[in-house]
Amino acid sequence: MATLELKNINKPSPRPVVPVNYIPLTGWYYEFFTRVVRSGCVKSTTLRTIAGLDLPTRGQVLIGDRDVTYTPPGDRNLAMVFQSYALYPHMSVRENVAAGLKLRRLPVGEISDRVQSVAVKLDLDPLLDRRPSELSGGQRQRVALARALERRPDVFLLDEPLSNLDALLREQVRGELKQIFADQKAPVVYVTHDQTEAMTLSTKVAVLYDGHLQQLDSPERIYSRPANRFVAGFIGSPQMNLLTLKCQGNSAQLGRVSIKLPNGVSTAAATVSLGLRPEDCVLGYPGSADTEKAVVVSGTVFLSENLGPNLLISLQLDEERTEESVTLRSLVPVGSISVGDKVTLLLPRDRLHWFDAVTGDRIDS
Amino acid sequence: MTAKQPQAESSWVQKEWKTAGILVAPAIAILLLVYAYPIGRSFILSLFAENLGTQLQPVFNGLGNYGRLFGDGRFWQSLGNTTVFTVASVAIELGLGLAIALILNRSFRGRGIVRTIAILPWALPTAVMAVGWAWIFNDQFGVVNDLLQRLGIISDGINWLGNPTLAMVSLIVADVWKTTPFVSVILLAGLQSISKDLYEAHAMDGASPWQSFTAITVPLLMPQILIAVLFRFAQSFGIFDLVQVMTGGGPAGSTEMVSIYIYSTVMRYLDFGYGASLIVVTFLLLILAVGLAVYGLRRLGVDVTQ
Amino acid sequence: MPSTSPQLDSAAGRSPQLWKGIIFGILILCLVAFCLAPVMWQWLTSVKVNADIETTPNIYFPSRYTLSHYGELFSRRPFWSYLGNSVLVSVLSTLLCLGVGTPAAYAIARLRLPGKSILLGLLLIISLFPYILLFLGLLEIVSAFGVGNNYLSLIVPYTAINLPLTILVMRSFFQQLPRDLEDAAKVDGYNTQQILTQILLPLTLPALVTTGILTFIFAWNEFLFALTFMTQETLKTVPVATAQLSGASQFETPYGPMAAATIVGTIPLVLLVLLFQRKIVQGLTAGAVKG
Numbered sequence: 001m002a003t004l005e006l007k008n009i010n011k012p013s014p015r016p017v018v019p020v021n022y023i024p025l026t027g028w029y030y031e032f033f034t035r036v037v038r039s040g041c042v043k044s045t046t047l048r049t050i051a052g053l054d055l056p057t058r059g060q061v062l063i064g065d066r067d068v069t070y071t072p073p074g075d076r077n078l079a080m081v082f083q084s085y086a087l088y089p090h091m092s093v094r095e096n097v098a099a100g101l102k103l104r105r106l107p108v109g110e111i112s113d114r115v116q117s118v119a120v121k122l123d124l125d126p127l128l129d130r131r132p133s134e135l136s137g138g139q140r141q142r143v144a145l146a147r148a149l150e151r152r153p154d155v156f157l158l159d160e161p162l163s164n165l166d167a168l169l170r171e172q173v174r175g176e177l178k179q180i181f182a183d184q185k186a187p188v189v190y191v192t193h194d195q196t197e198a199m200t201l202s203t204k205v206a207v208l209y210d211g212h213l214q215q216l217d218s219p220e221r222i223y224s225r226p227a228n229r230f231v232a233g234f235i236g237s238p239q240m241n242l243l244t245l246k247c248q249g250n251s252a253q254l255g256r257v258s259i260k261l262p263n264g265v266s267t268a269a270a271t272v273s274l275g276l277r278p279e280d281c282v283l284g285y286p287g288s289a290d291t292e293k294a295v296v297v298s299g300t301v302f303l304s305e306n307l308g309p310n311l312l313i314s315l316q317l318d319e320e321r322t323e324e325s326v327t328l329r330s331l332v333p334v335g336s337i338s339v340g341d342k343v344t345l346l347l348p349r350d351r352l353h354w355f356d357a358v359t360g361d362r363i364d365s
Numbered sequence: 366m367t368a369k370q371p372q373a374e375s376s377w378v379q380k381e382w383k384t385a386g387i388l389v390a391p392a393i394a395i396l397l398l399v400y401a402y403p404i405g406r407s408f409i410l411s412l413f414a415e416n417l418g419t420q421l422q423p424v425f426n427g428l429g430n431y432g433r434l435f436g437d438g439r440f441w442q443s444l445g446n447t448t449v450f451t452v453a454s455v456a457i458e459l460g461l462g463l464a465i466a467l468i469l470n471r472s473f474r475g476r477g478i479v480r481t482i483a484i485l486p487w488a489l490p491t492a493v494m495a496v497g498w499a500w501i502f503n504d505q506f507g508v509v510n511d512l513l514q515r516l517g518i519i520s521d522g523i524n525w526l527g528n529p530t531l532a533m534v535s536l537i538v539a540d541v542w543k544t545t546p547f548v549s550v551i552l553l554a555g556l557q558s559i560s561k562d563l564y565e566a567h568a569m570d571g572a573s574p575w576q577s578f579t580a581i582t583v584p585l586l587m588p589q590i591l592i593a594v595l596f597r598f599a600q601s602f603g604i605f606d607l608v609q610v611m612t613g614g615g616p617a618g619s620t621e622m623v624s625i626y627i628y629s630t631v632m633r634y635l636d637f638g639y640g641a642s643l644i645v646v647t648f649l650l651l652i653l654a655v656g657l658a659v660y661g662l663r664r665l666g667v668d669v670t671q
Numbered sequence: 672m673p674s675t676s677p678q679l680d681s682a683a684g685r686s687p688q689l690w691k692g693i694i695f696g697i698l699i700l701c702l703v704a705f706c707l708a709p710v711m712w713q714w715l716t717s718v719k720v721n722a723d724i725e726t727t728p729n730i731y732f733p734s735r736y737t738l739s740h741y742g743e744l745f746s747r748r749p750f751w752s753y754l755g756n757s758v759l760v761s762v763l764s765t766l767l768c769l770g771v772g773t774p775a776a777y778a779i780a781r782l783r784l785p786g787k788s789i790l791l792g793l794l795l796i797i798s799l800f801p802y803i804l805l806f807l808g809l810l811e812i813v814s815a816f817g818v819g820n821n822y823l824s825l826i827v828p829y830t831a832i833n834l835p836l837t838i839l840v841m842r843s844f845f846q847q848l849p850r851d852l853e854d855a856a857k858v859d860g861y862n863t864q865q866i867l868t869q870i871l872l873p874l875t876l877p878a879l880v881t882t883g884i885l886t887f888i889f890a891w892n893e894f895l896f897a898l899t900f901m902t903q904e905t906l907k908t909v910p911v912a913t914a915q916l917s918g919a920s921q922f923e924t925p926y927g928p929m930a931a932a933t934i935v936g937t938i939p940l941v942l943l944v945l946l947f948q949r950k951i952v953q954g955l956t957a958g959a960v961k962g
Contacts, residue, residue, distance in 0.1 A: 074860030086855035392775035399831030403808020492910035603801015606894035
């Protein structure tokens with residue numbers, strides 16, 4: 001299997017407002033590599049740099065052990081699925097799928113074999129003689145996919161391939177994509193804004209923000225050990241509670257409770273950020289839990305939102321001094337709580353995420 | 366490796382430049398041959414006397430041709446004629462073109478066919494229709510005289526093309542007929558790009574149609590108006606075929622335009638050097654006017670090169 | 672009460688509405704008459720017998736019709752040659768113009784090219800130049816190459832005068848094409864030339880038709896160069912030949928044949944307008960109005 005490597009890639013953003021972006025990815029090998037990005041330009045630039053449609057101002061793109069940084073896109077042996085699908089409107093589905101193979105002068109027999117097998121795999125064989133304009137959005141998406149697959153490239157590049165599908169279809173195709181690419185012996189770089197796509201499809205996720213790599217890790221670790229406050233707040237729904245707490249010695253103050261900071265944390269700072277996922281906060285009652293394992297807090301519910309399977313409640317923690325009110329959101333079973341109730345929450349100590357209040361970096365090891 | 370990279374990148378860019386250059390080169394070559402050379406050549410030739418007096422051999426004459434030009438009453442008259450023709454025809458075409466564009470912008474049955482008819486005059490050959498217009502303004506059998514007599518406005522046929530003022534009027538009428546469609550096509554495109562919501566919002570505020578026209582239509586249409594005027598001004602300023610065929614510049618030079626004067630200086634009097642200086646002056650006047658217009662468009666926020 | 676008020680409104684509103692409609696209809700009739708009457712008058716003259724033409728008051732509904740004026744054009748004069756010359760020169764210069772202008776338009780729309788904005792500005796400015804500015808220099812070139820009374824002396828200038836429009840219109844079409852399409856083609860392995868011929872050319876066919884119609888019209892209608900560079904009778908184009916008909920007869924002005932010639936000279940363009948009105952408008956606005 002080929003590998004893809006980006007070394008110290010630096011590409012100035014096309015928009016002058018955004019500062020120069022560094023995407024320092026070194027020596028990584030990705031099986032299914034998803035980049036989750038907040039907004040537009042950077043992710044496409046990275047993908048276009050890998051494809052050879054844009055040039056980096058410095059750094060290298062390696063496929064296997066080939067340096068392809070300055071190789072024309074057609075000679076890199078990679079395939080790309082575009083957000084708009086970019087099907088050739090004047091060619092039939094069959095011609096679209098076969099175009100790349102024809103250019104590579106493959107024998108006619110092999111081309112038709114490959115087109116046929118890909119078409120069968122993607123349920124496209126009844127559509128082979130239609131024009132793209134005669135297809136539905138979902139069908140076009142599959143043609144774009146087929147065009148990439150039959151090339152058998154060294155690297156697949158997918159630029160938000162599902163974003164033009166409606167929500168229902170997106171979920172279905174997402175599952176199909178996972179199965180299709182599980183068979184492919186090539187790295188896949190998949191750009192998306194959708195964290196669900198990133199988490200479900202990837203073996204590794206790169207979270208990019210403002211042109212900078214925030215974290216490169218498995219989906220599990222991105223979720224369970226976010227590298228900084230941005231990743232913590234970006235991945236996961238409903239959003240993680242992110243609280244700024246005052247420090248006293250080596251403990252931080254949450255409402256009436258004092259929580260011991262993890263070992264090895266500098267206590268010089270006046271404040272610290274605490275992250276806690278709503279789904280990790282458990283309903284309880286005073287004295288119901290081992291305070292060694294969980295922090296016990298109480299407060300008053302002022303908002304409750306029904307999400308279907310469960311209820312998202314927002315509560316105001318009981319305070320010594322009312323001007324420093326802290327709100328916490330928690331997922332609880334439907335019907336258990338209503339607005340105005342006083343509740344007690346158990347916050348498991350091993351689910352607390354600590355971040356530097358200034359840099360936002362994770363500080364527990 | 367690091368030393369090699371910028372080189373590799375610049376060769377990538379250079380390759381694209383080279384491709385672009387190859388694609389553009391034939392067009393540039395033809396434009397150089399047909400535009401740059403003749404105009405450059407006119408600048409050079411304008412410094413020489415090359416006419417029957419010099420046996421058509423170029424003799425360096427410095428700025429002599431330009432000196433002659435300043436004292437040449439015929440040139441100034443042709444410039445005056447051209448100005449009158451240009452100002453009158455462009456002004457009428459703009460007003461009429463706007464009216465037609467407003468009519469064609471409304472929806473009515475048969476709009477497609479009316480639009481087709483409305484651009485027809487623009488597509489017809491000017492020289493050919495000039496023959497037609499000369500026939501329409503014919504002093505003996507012309508339909509204009511006939512209609513005016515039937516309406517009782519005149520009793521005897523008028524010699525339209527034989528009277529200095531009326532010949533100019535006839536030319537302007539023919540030019541208005543021929544080129545108003547161009548103006549209305551440009552303005553109609555502008556009208557269609559104005560959102561209907563604006564008019565509805567303005568009407569909700571209690572504006573009358575006339576107020577909407579002056580407060581919304583005219584300001585938003587300004588870029589198209591200026592572009593149409595710019596194109597029409599340049600075409601009108603260089604008008605040749607219509608005048609050459611209808612009046613030949615007559616009677617007594619009363620409709621002689623700059624282009625007609627240049628043409629006869631070169632083709633009839635074979636005065637190449639002086640003809641070149643006339644071309645240079647016309648060129649500079651045009652550039653000046655276009656420069657001012659483009660500057661005006663820029664200030665309105667229309668970048669004509671975008 | 673609320674149920675009756677719409678009725679009252681419509682009753683009160685009907686007659687102003689009706690008058691508006693009538694006035695609007697009259698305006699449209701005036702517009703149609705304004706555009707068509709001069710051509711109709713030529714047609715009427717061209718089918719009248721000489722006695723009916725040269726009489727006052729004018730005859731609007733002749734009792735006799737004749738095609739003899741048309742017959743005279745083609746039998747006593749080489750009108751077929753004029754038409755052939757016009758078609759040949761217009762078609763060849765249109766093809767040359769599209770062939771040269773389209774690649775240039777693509778390069779300007781999509782590729783990195785130093786001095787691109789200067790080039791665009793120049794194109795726009797020279798599209799405003801009257802042909803009289805060029806004719807002296809061109810006359811020298813024509814005589815230096817000895818191509819007077821040669822189709823080349825018209826084909827090359829006609830190509831050039833249509834290039835600015837062609838490049839500007841085609842450029843705006845290329846800019847409207849999704850860029851992803853070319854990127855996909857690059858990733859598939861097409862080179863620039865293949866992208867142009869195999870991907871973009873089929874897609875720009877409608878745009879080429881639009882532009883081609885405009886360049887054909889401009890070439891067909893050109894007068895000054897045709898008058899200057901083609902002096903041999905059988906090489907003249909339709910506009911020049913029509914304009915010179917009156918001088919061909921010494922004794923009397925041949926009104927009938929002249930009117931017939933105007934009709935023959937305009938028919939190809941009338942057909943073009945009838946068939947491609949939409950495309951002509953589209954091309955004119957794309958060429959003249961930017962942004």
